[in-house]
Amino acid sequence: MSGKPRLTYLNGRGRMEPIRWLLAAAGVEFEEVYLETKEQYDKLIKDGFLLFQQVPLVEIDGMKMVQTRAIMSYIAGKYNLYGKDLKERALIDMYVEGISDLMQMILMFPFSPPDAKEKNLDSIKERATNRYFPVFEKVLKQHGQDFLVGNKFSWADVQLMEAILAVEEKVPTVLSGFPQLQVILLLNMVYSGARGQSQSDHLPMLCKSHFCGCNFSLTCCFLNLFLGV
Structure with missing residues (x-):
């Protein structure tokens, strides 16, 4: 695995999107793994990667982090986006x-x-x-x-x-x-x-669609399965 943060989620915005935004704003390149089958999801649970059996999952600094708020707090603190005091x-x-x-x-x-x-x-x-x-x-x-x-x-x-x-x-x-x-x-x-700018392939999906006219839809059935929404 490279030194880049690795993001595991669906090929859609959802709860991973604010994490993408934060990393992009910090100028940090990241890799993405898209869940396309239930087998991929089941394997993550079996391997103990999903503490609460939910994505998003972010692998960063040797940690496998889940829960959006915790992930974002860590990223904000690490990259000096969390205030001075x-x-x-x-x-x-x-x-x-x-x-x-x-x-x-x-x-x-x-x-x-x-x-x-x-x-x-x-x-x-x-x-x-x-x-x-x-x-x-x-x-x-x-x-x-x-x-x-x-x-x-x-x-x-x-x-x-x-x-x-x-x-x-x-x-x-x-x-x-x-x-x-x-x-x-x-x-x-x-x-x-x-x-x-140096990592334009790693921008939030909404940012890409806003500037490039691309359409990215949520994979509804997967969100229902993985997120319980």
Whole structure:
């Protein structure tokens, strides 16, 4: 195995996508293994790789890590994206948790029954524009920096960028009333693009689809099987 982090998941976004975003923002190349059969999944369990019998699985620094939040905390800390002190870490955690609540709605959207999709999309738009995006618009304005926390790019900025692009993909005009978020999105995309330029084959799927027009769909049956969603 090379020294690159190795990501094992489905050939889709799901719960691995924020991990891809964080590694790309840190400028870290990674390898991916896509689960395509139940036999692959069963073998991971048999070999003791999946502590809670769920993916994502990330192999990094000799560890086989599971649970998205734990993986991301480790990556953020390792690559200096987790603030300079305990107070900044607390703020980053607070913002990440808030963004995660919105992302959970987006993650579950593909599983909406056909007759509920429009209603669920309206709920995503309503939550984004009335609950979550106004908070971050205000934070950025009051903070007076190009970043949510401190004076440098952090895990919180990465999560916010992913959330904005994910909502924009479904509601293209969602940022029309949020000038601070429009600016921060462009700045963060430039920053992440510069850090990830040397490893453009290892970018988040949403980032690829946003820039390249590629379509990446979740493998719904596998998500149901492996993630219990």
